Amino acid sequence: MIEFKEVSKTYPGSEEPVVKDLSFEIPEGEICVLVGPSGCGKTTTMRMVNRLVEITSGDIEIEGESIAAKSATELRRKIGYAIQGIGLFPHRTIAENVATVPKLLDWSKDRTRERVDELLELVGLDAGQYRGRYPAELSGGQQQRVGVARAMAADPPIMLMDEPFGAVDPITRTRLQEEFLNIQQNIKKTIVFVTHDIDEAIKMGDRIAILQQGGVLAQYDTPARILSEPATDFVASFVGTDRVLKNLSLTRVKDVRLEPLDGAGNGLPRISENLSLKDALSELIGSGTDRGVVYPDESPNGNDARGVITLDGIRKMSRGVAGE
Secondary structure: OEEEEEEEEOOOOOOOOOEEEEEEEEOOOOEEEEEOOOOOOHHHHHHHHOOOOOOOEEEEEEOOEEHHHOOHHHHHOOEEEEEOOOOOOOOOOHHHHHOHHHHHOOOOHHHHHHHHHHHHHHOOOOHHHHOOOOHHHOOHHHHHHHHHHHHOOOOOOEEEEEOOOOOOOHHHHHHHHHHHHHHHHHHOOEEEEEEOOHHHHHHHOOEEEEEEOOOEEEEEEOHHHHHHOOOOHHHHHHHOOOHHHHHHOOOEHHHOOOEOOOOOOOOOOEEEOOOEHHHHHHHHHHHOOOEEEEEOOOOOOOOOOOEEEEHHHHHHHHHHHOOO
16 A cells, blocks of 8 residues: 655755665555654654655655655545644634544535544544534543544545654553554554554554664564564664563453363453453452453453463463564
8 A cells, every 4th residue: 555665855954864765565454653763764754655744765655656646735635644742723623623624625514524423433432522622621532532533534545643642641542542443443544653662563553664763674574573583683672671571462362272261260350351461461460360260341240251361371372472
């Protein structure tokens, strides 16, 4: 869907490029996360996709067509854009904010209203309750949801997201990440996602592009491959020494073999099958036990336990993901 072809960017007055010879492909329907230290060119790289920053040399193609073949305005109307600062218009209602691009495209009032209500519900905001409110009346997390809804308003095939969950508290951030991943399972957008947080990159990305100073691509691969096979010492250092724990975050409890229940699980902690192994490990350690009973989320009362997960089982999994 999106292909970078030896893309470089040098700003006027500077001799050194901010981004240098980037070449990689982002498959349709996947989330590509750009991550790296401050000043490595992550945001510049993303903003070149919709020509908010113009390329110095090289090219970016979308579905085989150069982005230079269309006007910047036409290009941007087909690309959603969500940023950390949210950027909502303070004197427009939530509905008016979400409807920004549909209005530019001259959608009918009925079509626009239906789309606004649909998107507010999609991001977990009751349309009847929130469409007439103003941004100042919403919490930071609610504003962030509106920003994501606005980016999706015209149903663009591509979305650019610049630290979209970076301005909220950690608990809200985790919840927004989970909700967006659930939404992505249905909408299957092609997404370029910028973050400085390697843990967020691992959680959100189908593929990760790690940039180093000078805008050079250090490694481009799946989260699992980057964790198990860092290409350079820089990548290994940036990912961190706790690569095994990070890798455990890529596997859900429901995807591993569980031990049989073998009797009542009374007194054992309940573990959601949708937790990552890393989170399940935290649950077991926090409860002071080496075993937990796994249940599906839709079974709060618990007569259909899936089985038992153990510290020893997670330890064996960690050896497997570490390649030991």
